[in-house]
Amino acid sequence: MTEQVLAPMNRRSLFRMIGMAAGSAAMYQAMTDLGYAGESGYSAPLKLEGDPKGASVLVLGAGLAGLTAALELRNAGYKVQVLEYQHKAGGRNISIRGGDTVNELGGFTQHCQFDPGFYVNPGPMRIPYHHIALLDYCKRLNVPLEPFSIINYNAMIHNSKAFGGKPKRYREVETDFRGYVSELLAKCTSQGKLDQAVTKEDAEVLLQALRAWGALNQNYEYKKSGQVSNHRGYDVDPGGGLSWQPTDSEPMAMAELLQSRLWTGLLTGHEYEYQMTMFQPVGGMDRISAGFVRALPPDMIKYNCKVTEIKQDANGVVVSYVDSQKGGAPQTATANWCVNTIPTTILSQVPMQIGAPLKNAINSLSYSAGFKAGVQMKRRWWEDDERIYGGITYTDQPVALISYPSTQFMQTQKGVVLGAYTFGPHAFELTSLSPEERMKVVVDCGAAIHPQYRTEFENGVSVGWHRMPFTLGCFAQWTEANREKNYNALCAIDGRMVLAGEHASHLGAWQEGAIVSALDAIKRLHQRAVAA
Amino acid sequence: MKSVFVGRVFGSALLLGLCLSSGAYAQGAGGGRFGFTEQGGEAIFKNVCQGCHMPDAKGAVGAGMYPALAKNPKLETAGYPVAVIVNGQKAMPAFGGMFSDQQVADVVNYTRTHFGNNYKDKVTPADVKAARP
Numbered sequence: 001m002t003e004q005v006l007a008p009m010n011r012r013s014l015f016r017m018i019g020m021a022a023g024s025a026a027m028y029q030a031m032t033d034l035g036y037a038g039e040s041g042y043s044a045p046l047k048l049e050g051d052p053k054g055a056s057v058l059v060l061g062a063g064l065a066g067l068t069a070a071l072e073l074r075n076a077g078y079k080v081q082v083l084e085y086q087h088k089a090g091g092r093n094i095s096i097r098g099g100d101t102v103n104e105l106g107g108f109t110q111h112c113q114f115d116p117g118f119y120v121n122p123g124p125m126r127i128p129y130h131h132i133a134l135l136d137y138c139k140r141l142n143v144p145l146e147p148f149s150i151i152n153y154n155a156m157i158h159n160s161k162a163f164g165g166k167p168k169r170y171r172e173v174e175t176d177f178r179g180y181v182s183e184l185l186a187k188c189t190s191q192g193k194l195d196q197a198v199t200k201e202d203a204e205v206l207l208q209a210l211r212a213w214g215a216l217n218q219n220y221e222y223k224k225s226g227q228v229s230n231h232r233g234y235d236v237d238p239g240g241g242l243s244w245q246p247t248d249s250e251p252m253a254m255a256e257l258l259q260s261r262l263w264t265g266l267l268t269g270h271e272y273e274y275q276m277t278m279f280q281p282v283g284g285m286d287r288i289s290a291g292f293v294r295a296l297p298p299d300m301i302k303y304n305c306k307v308t309e310i311k312q313d314a315n316g317v318v319v320s321y322v323d324s325q326k327g328g329a330p331q332t333a334t335a336n337w338c339v340n341t342i343p344t345t346i347l348s349q350v351p352m353q354i355g356a357p358l359k360n361a362i363n364s365l366s367y368s369a370g371f372k373a374g375v376q377m378k379r380r381w382w383e384d385d386e387r388i389y390g391g392i393t394y395t396d397q398p399v400a401l402i403s404y405p406s407t408q409f410m411q412t413q414k415g416v417v418l419g420a421y422t423f424g425p426h427a428f429e430l431t432s433l434s435p436e437e438r439m440k441v442v443v444d445c446g447a448a449i450h451p452q453y454r455t456e457f458e459n460g461v462s463v464g465w466h467r468m469p470f471t472l473g474c475f476a477q478w479t480e481a482n483r484e485k486n487y488n489a490l491c492a493i494d495g496r497m498v499l500a501g502e503h504a505s506h507l508g509a510w511q512e513g514a515i516v517s518a519l520d521a522i523k524r525l526h527q528r529a530v531a532a
Numbered sequence: 533m534k535s536v537f538v539g540r541v542f543g544s545a546l547l548l549g550l551c552l553s554s555g556a557y558a559q560g561a562g563g564g565r566f567g568f569t570e571q572g573g574e575a576i577f578k579n580v581c582q583g584c585h586m587p588d589a590k591g592a593v594g595a596g597m598y599p600a601l602a603k604n605p606k607l608e609t610a611g612y613p614v615a616v617i618v619n620g621q622k623a624m625p626a627f628g629g630m631f632s633d634q635q636v637a638d639v640v641n642y643t644r645t646h647f648g649n650n651y652k653d654k655v656t657p658a659d660v661k662a663a664r665p
Contacts, residue, residue, distance in 0.1 A: 085595045105584075105592035306595055324595070345623035346596035366625040369583070425568050425580075425630055432583035466584050469594025472623055 042133035042512075045140070046519050048076035050530035057525075058083065058319055058333055060310075061341035062301050063091020065501040065514040067292035068137070069339040069522050070300060076526065081333060082296075083305040085324050085470050089293050091341075092123035092471060093511060095284030096374065096461050104467035110435045113376065113459035117408075118416040120374025121285040122463035124511050125403070125418070126150065126278045131512035133519065134288075138281065141291030148280040149406045151269035152391020158449050159396045162260030163252075167393070167449050172252065173262045175215065175232035179222030180254045182214020190220065224250050265394035273510075280406060288511070302333075307342060310352040312496045337525055338497040339518070343367065344490075345472035347499075354497065357489035364486045365503060367473020369427035373399070373442045373462035375419035381452040382417065383410060397445040398426040419446055419460065423474070431464025438462045476503030491521070498525050567630045573642020576635055580627075581643070589647035596623065602647035610655045613640045614663045628664055633657035 057073050059066045062084035074080045096102060098114035114120075126148040127134055138145055153174070156167035188194055189203050189210070198206060211220060215228045222228070229248040236247035257263070268274050281287040293301070306324035310317060317338040320330045340347070344365040352359070382388040382404050390406040399420035408415065419442040422430065430438050439460045446453035465474035478487070491504045500514070500521040507513030570576045578587070584598045585591055591600035599606075606612055617636050620626030627636070637655045644651040 105594050105598065106586040342595070346594075348622040349596040363622050366620050366623055368625075424566060428583055429568075429579045432579050432581070464583060467592075469592075472584075472594065472596050472598070477625060 041516050042136070042519065045136065046072050046523065048072065048523070048526045050526070052076060052078050052526070052529050054079065055337065055529050055532075056081070056316075056335040057337045057339060058317060058335035059339045059341070060307055060319065061085070061091060061501070062089035062289075062303075063341055063501065063514060064093050064134075064289065064292070064511050065341040065504075065518040066091070066339065067289060067296070068515045068518040069341070069500060071292060071295055072519065073339070073522055073526075074296070074300070078337075078529075079335075080300060081335065082301040083307060083319065083321055083333060084301055084303050085306050087303050087325070089301055089303075090286050090289030093285055093289040094123050095119040095121050095286040096463075097284070100461075102461060102463065103469065104435075104464065105469050105472075106467060108435055108467065110461050112374075112461045114374070114416055114461070115376065115414055117412070118376060118414070119284040120372070120416055120418060120461065121280070122372045122374070122461075124285055124509075125421075126274075126280055127511070128273055128275070129277050129279070130272070131507075131510065133515045134512045135279070137515065138279075138288060138291070141288070141295055143287050143291040144282040145279040146282050146407060148278040149390030149404075150274050150276055150278045150392065152388060152404070154386070155388050155391040155404070156393040156395075156402075156449055157262045157265030158393065159260050159262055160448060161396070162262060163256070165448065167395075168252070168260075168262055169233065170265070170391075172232045172249070173257070174266055175228065176222075176251045176254075176257050177263050177266065179214045179216065179228065179231075179251065180257065182210040182216055183220060183222040186210045186214070186216060186220035222251065224248050268392075268394075282407075307350055310338070310340070310350060310354075310497070312338070312353050315496075317496050336496065337529060339521060339525065340497055340499050341501045341514075341518070343471050343473065343501065344476060344503055346470075354494045357486075358492065358494045358499075361486035361490035362499075364482050365476045365478070365490075367466070367471070368423055368475050368477045368509075369431060370465040370474030371420055371422050371427040371430040371438075371462065372418060373420040373438060373460055374416050375439075375442060375446070375453075375460040376414060376416050376458045377452070377456045378458050379413055379456055380410070380415040381456055382415075382450065385452065386450070393449060395445065395449060397448065398422060398430060399442055399445040400426065402446060402449065414458070419443075420462070427464070427474075428466070430462070431466050435462055438464070475509035476501075478503075478508055491517075493521075493524055493528060498522075567632075568635065570635070571638070573638040573640075576631075576639040577642055577646075581639065589643070601643050601649070603649065607644050607649050608651060610640060610644065610651065610653060611659070611663065613643065614655055614660055618660065618663045619665060633660040633664075636660040 056079040059070045059080060059082040062082050066082055067089060070080050070082050096112050097119045098112055098116060100112045102110040102112065153171035155170050157170055157173050158167035186207055189207055194203060210216060214222055215231045216222055217225060226248055228251060232249055234246050235249045236244065238246040304324045305321040307319055307321045308330055309320040316334055316336040319333045322328060322330050344362045345367050348362050388404055389409050390404050393402040395401065400422035403418035403421065405415055405417065430441060439462065442460060443453050443457050466472060490499055498521040500518040502508055502510060502513040505513030505517040568580060570579050585601050589600060589602040591598040614636060616624055618628035634657045637657050637660050640655045643649065
């Protein structure tokens with residue numbers, strides 16, 4: 001107890017004490033009261049207690065943050081109006097299907113040619129199991145989910161400068177890397193080099209573990225064997241009868257494996273944000289925003305509104321906007337409060353009556369580049385020829401990865417793969433090309449791994465996020481230093497207005513960030529409103 | 533017209549070249565290089581800048597706008613585009629970490645002498661270095 005008094009009491013140690021004193025039910029109650037049980041700050045559907053007494057809220061932007069705010073504020077009794085720049089809701093929560101038109105800035109227009117039933121998610125495409133606010137909304141809004149395959153042991157890892165440019169299977173890279181690391185560590189252990197770090201008893205257990213984990217032989221060597229093939233796969237798989245004699249596969253040489261850096265392709269699926277199980281909505285990511293829209297009155301969202309100015313005083317906000325398609329004279333909308341989810345790339349250009357801290361915070365944020373391309377293939381060759389069912393292939397080429405569809409295995413003749421998903425310099429470069437030039441790069445890069453791209457490519461559609469008229473970028477690019485300096489100011493209520501969106505969260509680029517940011521913002525706004 | 537066409541083909545050919553021989557290898561989803569490998573103002577403009585400022589450098593307008601670099605009087609003071617590229621400004625990301633001093637100087641010099649801009653004074657890599665934070 002003395003230690004606990006001396007140590008600064010953090011929330012975890014507080015919970016531990018409550019748990020010991022009152023049992024786990026009380027602990028859970030305490031945790032949810034403090035908003036800590038939920039992995040992303042979310043624990044249960046928001047309950048806004050207290051009467052807003054007819055107060056009105058203007059929500060700017062009908063992406064997931066705006067839709068969340070609109071739904072919850074309406075449920076709490078507010079009069080809600082949403083202004084949206086596009087002709088549809090969803091923001092970055094979108095899917096592109098055959099017949100859709102993609103209009104990028106600069107007059108670049110694409111008409112998606114996918115067959116019926118196919119789509120690509122050019123924005124978010126996967127949902128972690130711990131993004132429980134988003135998962136909860138999917139449940140409440142009847143949006144069916146299915147698994148998104150993140151790791152596929154039979155998918156590829158490719159470096160154009162290693163192994164003669166030939167891709168390796170994930171299972172081969174994973175097993176070999178695990179095997180060699182185990183062998184080296186076993187060597188150190190048996191040679192007594194770890195005596196300082198582990199006891200003799202622990203060293204014995206460690207050796208057992210390394211042998212099992214690394215598929216090592218009785219001499220603690222990682223070498224071609226049936227046991228190794230049982231992890232990395234065979235040259236000839238075991239079969240039946242007399243015709244199929246299993247043939248073991250040969251591990252890669254350790255030095256070549258290390259230098260190839262193919263091991264970098266092992267990391268993503270092990271990170272918290274990408275661990276299995278991941279989800280995707282059945283039929284396309286935009287099923288989520290469609291679910292929100294279904295739950296709102298049909299006239300609540302006003303489309304084609306380009307916000308041009310935001311004024312506020314002690315009583316409320318006045319937002320000027322023009323028709324984003326036709327232009328014309330500005331109109332105004334007024335409300336007591338405003339939830340503003342417009343990306344800062346755009347907001348920094350809108351005249352607003354706000355304080356310097358918020359203005360500086362908005363001006364401090366630029367957006368990352370992001371690029372994606374969906375490619376329709378004449379047949380599902382990745383399944384038929386290569387037995388790749390879902391999952392992701394990683395490459396050092398500009399497209400960065402190929403993500404195979406997680407659904408419809410062997411059910412359709414054709415299929416759509418995600419042929420590019422890249423950030424950073426490659427995303428800027430691909431964005432700068434015309435849609436036709438981009439698709440040439442996508443096919444060339446794909447063909448370096450899968451020659452079938454050359455013959456089976458049918459059509460494709462791409463999105464360079466800096467050319468999307470409604471975001472001017474992919475997601476807010478926080479640095480640690482800037483977050484330290486400006487994050488609190490960005491999230492703080494300024495007069496009658498509060499910002500929300502992935503940019504106002506610690507879950508940047510994730511839909512969960514947009515939602516929990518909105519929930520947090522309206523909770524604070526509501527406290528002010530009922531106190532007013 | 534011809535030069536634009538040649539430039540664009542060159543642009544994508546350069547990118548295709550990268551497709552086979554890109555630099556540092558990083559993991560997929562966050563992937564790729566951390567810097568640009570294009571050399572020369574034209575290649576840099578066509579592979580990077582025109583993503584937002586557009587192939588004709590006239591910018592674009594959506595919910596917000598990308599400013600035109602064509603006939604832009606703000607380019608008169610060479611230090612201005614240098615500072616904006618290196619340190620960013622509002623929606624414009626800071627590119628200082630992704631370009632060498634030479635690359636910034638080259639693309640500034642290219643932009644200040646094309647698209648209806650005709651400024652004679654040149655920016656040097658030393659000027660760029662001085663603009664870095």
